[in-house]
Amino acid sequence: xxxxxxxxxxxxxxxxxxxxxxxxxxxxxxxxxxxxxxxxxxxxxxxxxxxxxxxxxxxxxxxxxxxxxxxxxxxxxxxxxxxxxxxxxxxxxxxxxxxxxxxxxxxxxxxxxxxxxxxxxxxxxxxxxxxxxxxxxxxxxxxxxxxxxxxxxxxxxxxxxxxxxxxxxxxxxxxxxxxxxxxxxxxxxxxxxxxxxxxxxxxxxxxxxxxxxxxxxxxxxxxxxxxxxxxxxxxxxxxxxxxxxxxxxxxxxxxxxxxxxxxxxxxxxxxxxxxxxxxxxx
Numbered sequence: 245x246x247x248x249x250x251x252x253x254x255x256x257x258x259x260x261x262x263x264x265x266x267x268x269x270x271x272x273x274x275x276x277x278x279x280x281x282x283x284x285x286x287x288x289x290x291x292x293x294x295x296x297x298x299x300x301x302x303x304x305x306x307x308x309x310x311x312x313x314x315x316x317x318x319x320x321x322x323x324x325x326x327x328x329x330x331x332x333x334x335x336x337x338x339x340x341x342x343x344x345x346x347x348x349x350x351x352x353x354x355x356x357x358x359x360x361x362x363x364x365x366x367x368x369x370x371x372x373x374x375x376x377x378x379x380x381x382x383x384x385x386x387x388x389x390x391x392x393x394x395x396x397x398x399x400x401x402x403x404x405x406x407x408x409x410x411x412x413x414x415x416x417x418x419x420x421x422x423x424x425x426x427x428x429x430x431x432x433x434x435x436x437x438x439x440x441x442x443x444x445x446x447x448x449x450x451x452x453x454x455x456x457x458x459x460x461x462x463x464x465x466x467x468x469x470x471x472x473x474x475x476x477x478x479x480x481x482x483x484x485x486x487x488x489x490x491x492x493x494x495x496x497x498x499x500x501x502x503x504x505x506x507x508x509x510x511x512x513x514x515x516x517x518x519x520x521x522x523x524x525x526x
Contacts, residue, residue, distance in 0.1 A: 250293050250398050250431060251331040251357070253300075253493020260302035262309075262316075268379040270372075273302050273318040275309045283315035285391040285522045288380070290373060290400030291318060292492050293360060295326025300492050301397075304511070308395070312515040312524075315390070317380075321373050321400075325363035366402065366432070373403045377421040391423045391522035395514055397492050401430020408444040408476075420444055424521035426514040428491030431456045439468045446478040447517040449510040451486035481513055 262275030273296055276283055287308050291301045296318045305316040320326075377394070380387040396404025404427045410420035420443070428449040433439070433456070446469060450462045457465070462482055469478030483490065483506045494507035518524070 250488065251327060253332065253489045254495040254497070255329065255332070255493075256300045256303055256496055258299065258303045260299060261306055262302065267317060267319065268376050268383075270319040270321065270323075270376060271296070272320065273297075273305060275302075275305050275316050275318075277309050277313045278306075279310075281313050283309075283390070284313045284524050285315070285393065285518065286380070286386060287312075287314045287316045287393045287395055287518060288377065289316065289318045290321060290394060290396040290403045291326075292398035292400060292489065293327040293331075293364075294329065294492075295322050296320040297326065298329070298492075304492065307511055308515065311511065312519060314393075314518070315386075319376055321369060321376070321403075322364050323372065325360065327357075327360045331357070331360075364399065370403065370406070373407070374421070377407060378415060381415045381419065381421050391524070392421070393424045393426065393518045393522055394422050395426045395428075396430065397428045398431050398489060401427040402432050402438070405430060405433060405438050405442070405446060408446050409438075409441045410443045424518060426517050428510055428514075429454055429456065429488045431488075433457070435461055436464060436468060439465050442469065442472060442478065443476050445469075445476055445517075445521050447513060448478065448480045449491055449513055450480060450482050451488060451490050452482055452484045453487040455488050479517070481510075483510065 262273050265272050265274050289301060289305055301318055305318045308314055309316045381392060382388065394404045394407050404425045407422050408425040414420060422444060424444060425446040427446060429451055448465060450457050462480055466480035486503055486506050490503055490507055491510045494503045496504045
């Protein structure tokens, strides 16, 4: 398995408060500020492997709505083929279980991993993601009137980065599909090519112990995005002692733990970035 860490982590407690709608052809979890204030912009989440129904992703969407006064959409870009939560247990057993049961956990992990990779390979998922953003951006009721940001995690990180390459994804040759992007521990980036092609600003939250982006690669990304023209200049924040998946699947059992604290900081990084780059900073 190329990325066991993509299928590890904790399930969070909580009850998402948004609603499920059909938006631009996709089932979508939609949430707005809880206090009834009018949304100032739109954030679309392109999630990790566990997809749009994963409680962690829906709670994160609620947090973004409340912290930044955003309308947040979490679409089913995987068309019903997200990773099963049983993968969390299978991969945990595969990586840390006893030798006696390792063969069992390997088989169970692969039985989930192989279908996920088949159904959600980039060549299949990218047209779905790109089409959604194109329809959103040309919707006169929303995307044409409000600024649009994308937040991509793990599997979704690659999509968020490519959405920020507006030379390939312009709307009517005038407007980009997105105004700004945020990505937490993105997977399967082509480095440095994916970063050098950015024309919209991207904020990266990279864990120090990431298995997908090494410290040396994080430094390379920082050097590239900080040297881009002003309209595309980005940032890289490295979170010490954190591992891949911490933005979404950190263990929050102990709220004052270092990883829980840094997961909350990554949420704030995302909101501060969008507030600034979508023209909404106070």
